[in-house]
Amino acid sequence: MLTLENAPIGTKALAIGGGHWVRTERGWKWCTGATFPRPGGDWNGELIKPVNFQPKGSQCTACKHRNGPCSHLPFHKMPVCNTLPDGTKVVICREFERRNVK
Numbered sequence: 463m464l465t466l467e468n469a470p471i472g473t474k475a476l477a478i479g480g481g482h483w484v485r486t487e488r489g490w491k492w493c494t495g496a497t498f499p500r501p502g503g504d505w506n507g508e509l510i511k512p513v514n515f516q517p518k519g520s521q522c523t524a525c526k527h528r529n530g531p532c533s534h535l536p537f538h539k540m541p542v543c544n545t546l547p548d549g550t551k552v553v554i555c556r557e558f559e560r561r562n563v564k
């Protein structure tokens with residue numbers, strides 16, 4: 463179960479009147495302001511897990527960049543083709559380039 467203590471970085475805690483805190487390495491950062499040890503008293507008790515994105519594996523297998531670091535790519539802006547049971551979004555990578563097969 464997701465709690466304030468085990469929430470991964472990027473988790474959102476929603477406020478009753480709108481807005482949210484985001485879990486960071488230093489605590490809970492209000493969406494427009496400072497970081498606090500915990501969400502404020504108007505936290506509605508709801509936590510939303512961060513969404514993870516990953517490129518489609520079959521694309522990477524055929525891509526000339528398959529051995530290069532790709533973690534810097536903006537996967538969150540790429541088209542989603544599938545959602546895994548844990549909520550991870552599988553995307554079509556826009557940086558895909560077919561490798562030459564000999």
Ligand code: SF4
Pocket residue numbers: 517521522523525526527528529531532535555556557558559
């Ligand atoms: S550029 Fe995209 S498709 Fe190619 S290896 Fe990297 S993540 Fe996979």
